[in-house]
Amino acid sequence: MNDRIIIIGAGAWGDALSKLTQINGCEPTIWSRSCGRVLSEMITDRVAIISAVSMSGVPAIIDRLHGAIEPNQIIVTATKGLDARTNLTPAQLWHQAFPNNPIVVLSGPNLSLEIQQGLPAATVVASHDVDAANTIQTIFSSPKFRVYTNDDPIGVELGGTIKNVIAIAAGTCDGLKLGDNAKSALLTRGLAEIIRIGQYWGGKPETFYGLSGLGDLLTTCNSPLSRNYQVGYGLAQGQTLSEVLANLKGTAEGVNTTKVLIQIADSNQIYMPITVLVDRLLQGQITAPEAIVALMSRDRKSE
Ligand SMILES: NC(=O)C1=CN([C@@H]2O[C@H](COP(=O)(O)OP(=O)(O)OC[C@H]3O[C@@H](n4cnc5c(N)ncnc54)[C@H](O)[C@@H]3O)[C@@H](O)[C@H]2O)C=CC1
Ligand SMILES: O=C(CO)COP(=O)(O)O
Numbered sequence: 001m002n003d004r005i006i007i008i009g010a011g012a013w014g015d016a017l018s019k020l021t022q023i024n025g026c027e028p029t030i031w032s033r034s035c036g037r038v039l040s041e042m043i044t045d046r047v048a049i050i051s052a053v054s055m056s057g058v059p060a061i062i063d064r065l066h067g068a069i070e071p072n073q074i075i076v077t078a079t080k081g082l083d084a085r086t087n088l089t090p091a092q093l094w095h096q097a098f099p100n101n102p103i104v105v106l107s108g109p110n111l112s113l114e115i116q117q118g119l120p121a122a123t124v125v126a127s128h129d130v131d132a133a134n135t136i137q138t139i140f141s142s143p144k145f146r147v148y149t150n151d152d153p154i155g156v157e158l159g160g161t162i163k164n165v166i167a168i169a170a171g172t173c174d175g176l177k178l179g180d181n182a183k184s185a186l187l188t189r190g191l192a193e194i195i196r197i198g199q200y201w202g203g204k205p206e207t208f209y210g211l212s213g214l215g216d217l218l219t220t221c222n223s224p225l226s227r228n229y230q231v232g233y234g235l236a237q238g239q240t241l242s243e244v245l246a247n248l249k250g251t252a253e254g255v256n257t258t259k260v261l262i263q264i265a266d267s268n269q270i271y272m273p274i275t276v277l278v279d280r281l282l283q284g285q286i287t288a289p290e291a292i293v294a295l296m297s298r299d300r301k302s303e
């Protein structure tokens with residue numbers, strides 16, 4: 001299987017995923033927009049097509065691949081975002097375009113820089129197709145990377161996606177130096193919010209307590225390496241969103257994910273108080289200290 005994998009996207013995550021497969025002796029082909037080669041011509045005979053592009057690039061990649069993928073080829077999506085046009089997840093977009101292919105979601109607490117440094121990490125590969133999940137587990141498993149299979153792809157995908165919004169809030173909390181009590185309260189109530197909307201979307205509640213939910217929430221909300229955390233931290237310093245994004249290395253998916261979540265929560269009456277305040281903060285409608293006051297002064301309720 002040495003050369004039968006293609007990774008789409010040569011950003012931070014595509015490069016780290018490539019390195020992980022190389023530990024197992026794979027020689028993956030990496031495609032990026034600037035490589036000068038035709039993607040659809042490069043996927044012939046690949047066992048797995050691994051998409052690691054940011055959310056904004058997923059529809060364009062799917063367009064490039066129309067009519068080119070064979071039904072037995074496994075599509076792996078490693079993107080953590082939501083499509084602003086359709087409100088669908090990346091795996092849902094891939095499934096819509098290629099309904100006969102096995103789709104595997106890869107997600108977990110996986111900061112790419114730590115993986116590039118050779119530090120150990122764990123992740124989840126989730127699919128309704130058990131054989132496909134097992135194949136992807138074999139491709140990525142190594143002493144540096146522990147890979148668990150899972151049969152709840154939507155839950156795994158949403159855990160890794162929605163936690164980016166809470167990571168923006170966590171960066172804000174740390175930027176304002178609100179202390180560990182406040183941070184723990186934020187993460188715990190953030191997880192409740194993730195489970196509330198995640199269950200509505202069809203995810204199993206227990207999935208959100210696993211690596212791709214709680215695990216990734218802890219990593220991203222506690223690490224200055226996280227771009228989403230950096231967005232919140234910068235806003236807490238009084239920078240505008242444009243100023244923060246201008247200095248950010250790479251993509252902070254939580255910014256667009258917040259907008260999509262607000263639409264879904266509004267139209268389905270799902271209570272998402274942290275997400276609503278992150279949205280107002282991102283839009284410049286409220287300052288970081290005002291967001292904290294608003295969160296703390298809501299109506300009393302039971303846990
Ligand atoms: N960096 C990390 O630690 C991790 C990132 N992710 C997720 O992986 C995805 C990519 O993240 P990064 O690699 O960090 O972002 P990045 O900003 O470093 O790279 C994004 C990649 O997407 C490609 N891309 C964007 N639009 C495209 C289009 N229209 N056509 C072709 N290619 C396009 C870019 O060329 C680039 O290769 C995001 O959804 C992120 O949430 C997931 C786990 C870890
Ligand atoms: O998803 C990630 C780690 O699991 C990466 O987080 P950021 O996109 O916030 O850097």
